[in-house]
Amino acid sequence: MTEPLLSIENLVTEFRVEGGVVPAVNGAGYHVMPGETVGIVGESGSGKSVTVASVLGLLPSSGRVVSGTTRFAGRDLLALRERELEQIRGRDIGLVFQDPMTALNPVMTIGEQIAEGLRRHQAGLSRRAAGARVAELLAEVGIPSPKERARQYPHQFSGGMRQRAMIAMAMANRPRLIIADEPTTALDVTIQAQILDLLRRVQREHDAALVMITHDLGVIAEMTERVVVMYAGRVVETADVDSIFHRPRHPYTRGLLRSLPRLGERRDELPAIGGQPPDPRRLPDGCSFRVRCDLSGGRAECGFQPALTEVAAGHVSACHFHAELAAEEVA
Known part of the structure; x- marks a missing residue:
């Protein structure tokens, strides 16, 4: 059986803040197989992005x-020195961030920024060859007049074009894994669809694995093969996309799906998960979701942290009462 390309196990990450320490990731873990597309979903603050930043050595100075x-x-990425991690980032792992305007350097041209990554990871690459590769990459992601555009600065690009340039930069060295962190959040619906199509195409052409981090379940349904659901810094459910959407086995996943608008249904108000995600500085004992859970009902078992349990082939859930959800189906 093929080994995972990326494997994360029992990851714990915390941040030092005034007055103490905040746990941001609490024993999270998942894996990504070669060529696979995995979606990481959850509300803001669930630990999706912090998990990836921990893996790639991109935490701020307050985090560890x-x-x-x-x-x-x-x-083992956690055992590598920063210089060794730098060789992996950009060469073997390509990154596409949520806001390219903050990720791109405003005082360097788009071409210079892409070429910098090429020359850093391809020793001996000439300036002329790097320039030709930059134009090729920009054309590949659908930017017209790529040679002229390469000489422009980020502020001269539209939001969609900046995201295309970020994808070109991420793909420059033909990475084995692409991590896209909320890549379409700041874009309108039409441009979002174009960017998702582009990500799908370049992933297929380069035979790369893709991790799609998002709060948008529509993106998850369209793009991914397998889904990891995170809540309060933990993984609470993992399964193939069809099982997650039609046979969820965790009440948090079910709540997320019920809040989606559906074609053909008319509702005055969409059902929402009650309450708010817990403050990471004051996580409740036992299951972190129990105070918002409509399945718990104050049962004593929820006072103990549930372990991830295989509930079907390839389907794991961290809920004491996952069997009670087995008969339900979310259309």
Whole structure:
């Protein structure tokens, strides 16, 4: 059986803040197979982006990985020095961020920024060859007049074009894994569809794995093969996309799906999950979701943290009462 390209196990990450320490990731773990598309979904603050930042050494100075293991292509990323991680980022792992205007350098041209990544990871690449590759990449992601556009600055690009340039930069060295963190949040619906189509196409053409981090379940349904659901810094459910959408086995996943508008249904108000995600500084004992859960009913079992349990082939859930959801189907 093929080994995972990326494997994260029991990851714990915390941030130092005034007055103490905030746990942001609490034992999270998942894996990504070669060529696979995995969606990471959950409300803001669930730990989706912090998990990836922990793996890639991109935490701010206030953050630190307390424990856990992360392996990429067999290498323990947490054991690598910063210089070694820099070689992996941009070469083997390409990153597409939510806001390209903050990710791109405003005082460098688009071409210079893409070429910088090429020359850093391809020793001996000439300036002329790098320029030709930049134009090729910009054309590949659908930017017209790529040679002229390469000489322009980020502020001269529209939002959609900046995101295309970010994708070109991420794909420059033909990475084995692309991580896209909310890549379409700031874009209108039409441009969002174009960017998703572009990501799908470049992933297929480069035979890369893709991790799609988003709060948008529509994007998850359209783009992914397998879904990881996170809540309060933990993974609470993992399954293939069809099982997640039609046979969820965690009440949090079910609540997220019920809040989606559906074609053909007329509702005055969409059902929402009651309450708010817990303050990470004051996580409740036991199951973190129990105070918002319509399945718990104050049952004593919910006072104990549920372990991830295989409930079907390839389907795991962290709920004491997952069997009670088995008979339900979310259309």
